[in-house]
């Protein structure tokens with residue numbers, strides 16, 4: 001106590017003063033307490049009586065009191081060695097307290113220890129406070145170090161003073177390595193001076209500064225960081241520190257930068273290449289040391305450059321069409337393997353053996369390519385980075401993140417483009433032949449016609465219809481029909497120029513629009529086309545020869561717009577078809593006149609049916625042996641108020657074409673039955689009535705019920721009615737047809753096969769169709785008297801009929817010779833002008849009356 005030694009206060013006074021503020025006690029050398037001041041007693045919570053005589057160890061925690069350390073402690077005191085320090089002791093209630101204590105041995109003159117003087121201060125509270133503070137600090141530094149946010153404290157000159165563990169983890173430097181460095185120059189060397197000045201100014205003014213910047217770490221690794229700096233000022237208002245937080249926002253920033261721009265471009269419907277170029281440019285902006293390229297892998301497995309804005313065009317052109325494979329540079333190989341290919345040394349890597357001469361002169365040493373996959377995992381492209389310098393691992397990690405962020409955008413853009421193409425394909429192309437469909441054909445033709453109009457050039461429009469396509473479809477099945485259409489389409493396209501437009505309208509109807517083609521040129525092309533189409537095709541193991549009927553309309557003479565030209569080419573095609581198979585015909589005004597007439601007639605027929613202007617005439621059918629009436633055939637007649645008499649040969653096919661034939665059949669059935677019933681009511685012996693029904697009438701599953709109702713409504717029996725059908729009914733693919741025919745037969749109505757011998761001549765249908773009557777076509781009858789073959793055929797048909805138990809009716813008997821021959825051949829029934837023309841009901845009644853009287857001629 002140098003200070004005390006020099007003062008005027010006596011040692012006793014000093015001790016008294018100490019005694020007032022400190023705990024003081026005296027122990028025997030063996031540790032027995034012999035004196036304690038009030039502070040000491042109250043510190044430990046003992047009365048003087050309780051305390052004195054206690055051993056020092058009873059003031060200590062048992063664990064310490066029993067330890068060797070404790071023994072040593074007293075041994076040292078007894079040896080005359082003083083001790084001072086922190087000591088944990090135990091109060092009378094067992095609680096612990098912390099003392100800052102000094103133990104001083106008091107020696108006699110011989111140097112023996114007489115007593116040990118202890119002076120102590122209770123520092124329990126202070127200690128607790130200190131500990132709490134320490135824990136708090138520890139927790140704080142834990143927060144700073146455990147956080148992924150990098151924390152940096154710099155001084156007023158922006159020199160680094162502290163970095164947390166998060167900073168070291170992110171950027172690689174420990175505090176020792178960068179202590180005192182200029183923070184911004186170290187972390188963001190690319191930052192321009194103006195940027196640094198702006199940052200500095202904000203802090204100096206006491207504002208927090210915030211920016212998003214690329215920061216570079218110890219090994220060159222780069223991050224996109226959000227940097228927030230807050231200035232700290234001391235009490236004197238001086239800027240003393242800056243606390244800076246750096247958060248790694250690389251992933252979100254890359255996504256944001258790339259996605260934002262790429263998606264925006266897609267939303268704006270920018271073309272695919274623009275979207276992909278934008279991705280490349282953005283990637284190169286983020287990582288200027290790389291050059292990006294995006295290639296598509298087409299359906300044939302060939303590379304197609306899509307975007308590489310920083311690569312020379314002729315380099316990309318040389319890659320165009322290169323097939324992917326196991327050693328096709330980085331991209332071709334990556335696509336082949338469906339995995340990333342990293343080549344760091346193009347000059348020596350065998351994958352680049354065939355391509356290095358293209359890329360080395362550009363200064364690239366490496367190329368890293370990643371496959372772009374569609375949602376099914378198929379490779380649809382590659383995304384590649386070319387680089388000029390070796391890359392550190394840190395740069396690689398950064399690039400990887402760039403690839404991750406970009407590849408799925410590329411997938412999105414490519415898949416989107418493919419679906420757009422698919423939609424376009426579905427909307428504008430025929431799925432079967434791949435040819436433009438009606439809409440696209442129309443649009444392209446409109447353009448071609450508009451261009452031809454400007455240049456005053458001719459355009460030919462061809463309407464091409466395959467002959468007997470329906471038969472192929474019916475006999476060989478739809479897949480074969482489809483194949484036929486595909487092959488025919490291929491052949492057509494092979495004959496056309498690139499500027500010609502060909503498309504499929506529907507079924508077997510094709511259209512070709514030939515710009516700059518006059519009538520002679522069109523005829524040439526059509527002839528070539530027809531010759532090519534007529535070459536045999538093998539379909540479903542069957543060799544087929546197909547012919548096509550072609551109609552031609554010319555711009556501008558036949559029409560000035562596609563609609564008119566198409567309609568006229570269609571008319572011309574019908575004309576061609578009617579002249580036989582494999583013909584072509586140019587549109588003519590005569591055709592147009594006929595078509596117009598047809599339209600007028602069609603409307604008139606509709607009206608006639610509606611207004612009941614049609615009538616039935618009846619032609620008698622006569623039993624040749626007895627001359628008796630066998631039945632009558634009802635034949636439709638139409639006398640138009642202005643157009644006059646119109647032949648069934650004209651209006652029946654028209655009714656077929658315009659969908660009126662079913663109505664006509666219904667009307668004929670009900671009118672014929674009504675008439676038969678009326679005659680019977682008059683007492684006329686008419687055995688039966690035959691009604692012609694066209695194949696379409698049998699589509700109606702309700703027909704049998706309708707017939708039954710009509711018969712019942714007229715009190716007729718099923719055998720009173722004969723339904724005449726033609727062989728065409730067998731070409732009808734409608735699933736209802738056979739069912740309806742069988743039901744009509746099942747209810748007892750007779751079925752008669754009309755015009756027998758003229759159709760497709762397949763006798764097998766006689767087994768399939770439940771007919772009870774054959775009508776020998778009148779062409780055989782007409783030739784009977786001068787054609788041996790006709791005689792033989794009529795004989796044969798009669799034979800067939802007899803052997804199948806069918807009545808054979810000879811039609812069109814006009815002469816007595818025919819009558820005689822048929823009788824001699826044994827024909828049971830005949831009808832024809834010889835007996836009577838078809839007659840109006842009243843005329844028929846007169847005819848019948850005469851015939852009954854036996855005056856009917858030749859019967």
Ligand SMILES: Nc1nc2c(ncn2[C@@H]2O[C@@H]3COP(=O)(O)O[C@H]4[C@@H](O)[C@H](n5cnc6c(=O)[nH]c(N)nc65)O[C@@H]4COP(=O)(O)O[C@H]3[C@H]2O)c(=O)[nH]1
Nearest residue numbers: 635636648649652668692693694812813814831832833838
């Ligand atoms: N040259 C000549 N012809 C004779 C002779 N005897 C009768 N014909 C004619 O031969 C046709 C016989 O009728 P089809 O073969 O069923 O041929 C009919 C039939 O297929 C159809 N047709 C007539 N009426 C109807 C009908 O109500 N419905 C349907 N679906 N078709 C009908 O129209 C075709 C033509 O009918 P039409 O002009 O009435 O012609 C009738 C008739 O007038 C003759 O000795 N010589």
